[in-house]
Amino acid sequence: MRATIMLDVGADIAEKCSAVAGIPVDVKNPDGADIQIGMRDFVPTPHLKLVQTVSAGVDHLNFRNFSDRVLFCSNAGAFSDSVAQHAFALILSSTNRICRFNDEIRSGVYRKDLVHTLYGETLGILGYGGIGQSCARIARSLGMNVLAYTRSRRDDGYVDRYADSPEEVMSGSSVVIIALPLTTATRNYVDRKLLQKFRGNIIVNIARADIVSKGDMIAFLKENPGVMFLSDVWWNEPNVELPLPENSVITPHVAGISQESMATALMRACGNVKKYLEGKPEHVVNVKEYL
Amino acid sequence: MRATIMLDVGADIAEKCSAVAGIPVDVKNPDGADIQIGMRDFVPTPHLKLVQTVSAGVDHLNFRNFSDRVLFCSNAGAFSDSVAQHAFALILSSTNRICRFNDEIRSGVYRKDLVHTLYGETLGILGYGGIGQSCARIARSLGMNVLAYTRSRRDDGYVDRYADSPEEVMSGSSVVIIALPLTTATRNYVDRKLLQKFRGNIIVNIARADIVSKGDMIAFLKENPGVMFLSDVWWNEPNVELPLPENSVITPHVAGISQESMATALMRACGNVKKYLEGKPEHVVNVKEYL
Structure with a gap:
């Protein structure tokens, strides 16, 4: 061989x-x-x-x-720990407004504002494989509760509760991380119907762009300016179509690299x-x- | 009463x-x-x-x-968990280049670059009180080792090793978090002598600006462009003097607010x-x- x-x-x-x-x-x-x-x-x-x-x-x-x-x-x-690190880099730079504060101070504007503490809030995870598990571990260290939806549950001590449906994750979490593999079954999995259940303020995609319905997500972000969409992936990357939704933060598929x-x-x-x-x-x- | x-x-x-x-x-x-x-x-x-x-x-x-x-x-x-969250918001937005990537993509430039995985690296903590402890807990969830220097050691399971001196923390860590109270004894604690021991790439101050010698830090950052200084505090805030060092990220004393x-x-x-x-x-x- x-x-x-x-x-x-x-x-x-x-x-x-x-x-x-x-x-x-x-x-x-x-x-x-x-x-x-x-x-x-x-x-x-x-x-x-x-x-x-x-x-x-x-x-x-x-x-x-x-x-x-x-x-x-x-x-x-193989990349679970680094991808999970990237997920929380996206989340924490958003909750703690790092980019905005730094830009303001560099332009001479010293303006305090409230940051968003995650302690006590719930992280929802769609797809609980290796990446989901690493995300759950970090979430717990930040004092978050973890609610996961998966086909194959595992008892690793990081999940507080498994949800019976993806809808339950969307309605019961303030932050949701999408960590599903892209298969024929998961293409456009996060669509208008699922998004309408969301009651939180941050959705993170560190999986594949096509798990989320592009049209439905763009419409949802327009209708819900208080929701942030943080994504390491984008449809038709690297040909990202401008302008991008204001309430989004995008990185060029670097999680884990x-x-x-x-x-x-x-x-x-x-x-x-x-x-x-x-x-x-x-x-x-x-x-x-x-x- | x-x-x-x-x-x-x-x-x-x-x-x-x-x-x-x-x-x-x-x-x-x-x-x-x-x-x-x-x-x-x-x-x-x-x-x-x-x-x-x-x-x-x-x-x-x-x-x-x-x-x-x-x-x-x-x-x-009282604010340990939220301050520690801010410390890692600063660290992760830097290691994973969130602000730069997002700015580039919004201006039409889709450029991949390596991110910096913290897994297996050492976090050094100067001053291991409540904030230090919360930082250590998050670091462990990211797969980091924790090296702390403190007057009063505690056996909480988050510290891998206590250092005998602040110099040992500086020379043995890739990321150092300053989490000391500002007293007459700690004013200008982080000075040229201590900074010269540093072999890592990120220093974070989520304590008080005057724990760090301003002149020594500014000179150190000029001499070491590969080191990032991430700080929620700045000397003479809110009157921050421009221009700021390029290899720094600054937020307006909001950790915990x-x-x-x-x-x-x-x-x-x-x-x-x-x-x-x-x-x-x-x-x-x-x-x-x-x-």
């Missing part, structure tokens, strides 16, 4: 990957390789048995180009290749959910 | 305070009152026995105007009045430290 990394990495990195995976690993050499490790640009060769992504999400892959015999494994959870997290994620992906070789692969993708 | 609140609050609030303190409480009526509760504007009347601040810090009070027989109690810890936290802090102050009446006042100020 041989694996190849479909990314621009040096021979030193490939060597480390080889040590973790337990088989020879080279770089960008898919011909005859049994396993391809990378973000995208996977090649459907006859030999291919496993595609192991370094990314957590797999919605960007063209599954139809590959034979049914190819197994796909995601790297779910740090030097440290990329290196960690690649090694984690190689660790899963080893598990595959041992017959116990994790994060096996149910391809049907993406077709 | 009678207490009076030296703040513009309604009779309904005074009634709630009375219920908590267990004695009659009125508003802005210091003549003959035994106890004054407020932020500042305390009056040295002959009857006065106790000054109970709603603020956590007491460095702004003119202790010399009052008789030695007056007891001063602070409200240390939220509607929720002010109401909670007032009730907490009244709770301490009750403890005083029972002979067990907490947070008694050692006035000598402020003269």
Whole structure:
């Protein structure tokens, strides 16, 4: 068995990957390789048995180009801590008005205003996987309660209560974080009907833009100027259409992209290749959910 | 015994305070009152026995105007959670470049860049009181290690290691939070000598400006453009002198000022009045430290 990394990495990195995976690993050499490790640009060769992504999400892959015999494994959870950090960077810079205050002081205006303390409030989480769990842990440290909606509940001590429906999360939380994978079932999941249940003041999307209905969200933000939409993703990125809603803060899909997290994620992906070789692969993708 | 609140609050609030303190409480009526509760504007009347601040810090009070027989109690810890939230709002908006990304996208520039993951890094805390503790709790939830320097160590499970000196905190942390009270002993505590030990990239001041030597910090920031100074306080506020150092983010002394936290802090102050009446006042100020 041989694996190849479909990314621009040096021979030193490939060597480390080889040590973790337990088989020879080279770089960008898919011909005859049994396993391809990378973000995208996977090649459907006859030999291919496993595609192991370094990314957590797999919605960007063209599954139809590959034979049914190819197994796909995601790297779910690999970026959870850094993505959760980004979610709270968006939330806290908004509650504590960091950008506005700093801009004002730099232009000579020293104006105090109330900030918004999260202590005692409820964080709602739609989709409680690795990212949701990391978000819940941070929320608890800020004194928030956590209300989650998920298909597979886990008893990790961070969730105060599981909701029976996404509507219950929307109506019972002051801050809602969207942390669902994008599948055919979750496309436009957050639509007008769900948004109308919202009674809080902040909605955060650190998942994929298309989980939210664009038209419905834009209309909702116009009708509810007191609600802030904080999003690391945007429809049709990088071609973001201006002007953007005033009550939104947008970052260019950077949650999780740090030097440290990329290196960690690649090694984690190689660790899963080893598990595959041992017959116990994790994060096996149910391809049907993406077709 | 009678207490009076030296703040513009309604009779309904005074009634709630009375219920908590267990004695009659009125508003802005210091003549003959035994106890004054407020932020500042305390009056040295002959009857006065106790000054109970709603603020956590007491460095702004003119202790010399009052008789030695007056007891001063602070409200240390009352704003800890909201101040710690502000500290991390400053830190995370910086590590994850929220203001810059949002500004760029709004001006049509969609440019990805690496963010800075805190997971595995060390937060250093100078002064481990209530605020320090709340900061440590949040840091742990982000996967950081905590290194603290304090006069009175406490075993709360949030500190990984106590340092023997402030220098050790500076040299061993990537992020340092200043959370000391301002006393005669801590004025200009963070000076050139201490700053030169710093090997990290973020220094946060959510305490008082004068704990840091202004000249030394400004020079340090010029010499070290890779270090960010995030501060909720500034020398001679509100008269902030422009231009400000480029590698700084400043907010107008708002940490802890939220509607929720002010109401909670007032009730907490009244709770301490009750403890005083029972002979067990907490947070008694050692006035000598402020003269």
